[in-house]
Amino acid sequence: MGKVTLQDVAVHAGVSMKTVSNVVRGYRHVSEPMRDRVQAAIDELGYRPNVSGRTLATGRSNMLAFAFPDLRRPYFAELAHVFSRVCAERGYQLLLEETGDSAEGERSAVRGREAGVVDGVVIHPQVLSPEAIDAIRGDTAVVFLGEDVRPRSADQVAIDNAGAAAEAVAHLAALGCRRIGFFGHETGPESRTSSFRLDGYRAGLADAGIATEFLVPREVGDAIGAEVAFGRALDEGLDVDGLLCRDDLAAVGVLRAMRLRGLEAPRDIAVIGWDAIGLGSSLAPSLTSVAPDTVALAETALDLLAERIDGVDLPGRYVTVGHRLLVGESAPYPDGSVD
Known part of the structure; x- marks a missing residue:
């Protein structure tokens, strides 16, 4: 068999092309039996989505990038997991990119290294200044995480x-x-x-x-x-x-x-x-x-990024999300109790 198409999967599964598309995009409102049926056809035929074709047809890839310093750091590994889950819930696929705590890595991510593949980038910068970020970001939809970057033309989400x-x-x-x-x-x-x-x-x-x-x-x-x-x-x-x-x-x-x-x-x-x-x-x-609150961090960042992708043109917004002190045995409450 030659290249497997969306239509081939639809015929094999006995469903519409729209249903197959919804499953491929991770659209939430598809019943589990239908999702399993389409996924079985995808697996059997070996179908792979044509990202470039889909982008040309819709102007969107439904794919985002999350750029962070180092996946070996437990916090970023856990944050990447949260972003992956929230993206899946919203019908996005997520690319993960390590910047290596380097200015060049951050520049590449802000410029949109995967230009034409991702719709937007969430990045946790460590090195670049606000001025550098504003100078290089171009048309890429970007939301920043972390401390006081505060670029003039992009949004940022952090805790206090x-x-x-x-x-x-x-x-x-x-x-x-x-x-x-x-x-x-x-x-x-x-x-x-x-x-x-x-x-x-x-x-x-x-x-x-x-x-x-x-x-x-x-x-x-x-x-x-x-x-x-x-x-x-x-x-x-x-x-x-x-x-x-x-x-x-x-x-x-x-x-x-x-x-x-x-x-x-x-x-x-x-x-x-x-x-x-x-x-x-x-x-x-x-x-x-x-x-x-890593869930709020991810959800807020993706909300802002979706608005930027949809064309919202505002000065950079700085949004603070919550945190709590998780009390364990190393510093318990005054009465000796823990959470």
Whole structure:
């Protein structure tokens, strides 16, 4: 058999071409028996959608791209999973693209590396400035995630990083902590993420009437690097009773460094992470962590992107979604309970 067409699948399944198209596009309002029937025909015939042809016919591919720094980081892996699920619910296919924390990777994603294939791009930038983004994005529909990029002509979705950090410090203060540190920011120039979380940490200290801050950076942004950096700080005499970590990988390293030195959380140091990755609830003690509302993040970003794809022409919009403190054993509630 030559190239299998949409019509071949429709004839084989005994349905209309529109029904086959709805199944291929992931349209939600197709009954499960009908979806199974069409999918069986697709599998049997080996049909593959002609993306370029569909794009020419409709002007849309129903395909989006999600660009992020590194899939090996648990937060981005979990966020990619959420985006994939929300896209599927809306009838989109999703391409995943790692930018590698590089300006070139981010430029390629913003320009729409898959131009002609994707209808729009959601990107979590780490390097590019607002001016650089505005200069290169062209006609690509783009929505940004994360901290203070705020390009003039594109939309951005984030949580309140400073506010969340202040809330975490307030939680530690409510536990009786008075020597509260911040761990895990960069040794070199601070990222926007670290900068906002440090601002919130300092605001939280001020609100609690605490004058002394303890800042411990790390050289390598993984759990092993965190263990080495925090262990060294402990060996050099760091004396804290509460700790807000930049992210959960930093907190994982902290807990191991503490355990190797006979320290326990929260008895010796109450520890809070950030991102609420799935691993945190499996640790002993389970990790207290700032939990961004990743579903709201994905849904809001896709809502804004759909409007841009449909031609909405407005100045860049900045939308904040919710977060919560997921309380585990490493920094429980004052009565000792956890979520």
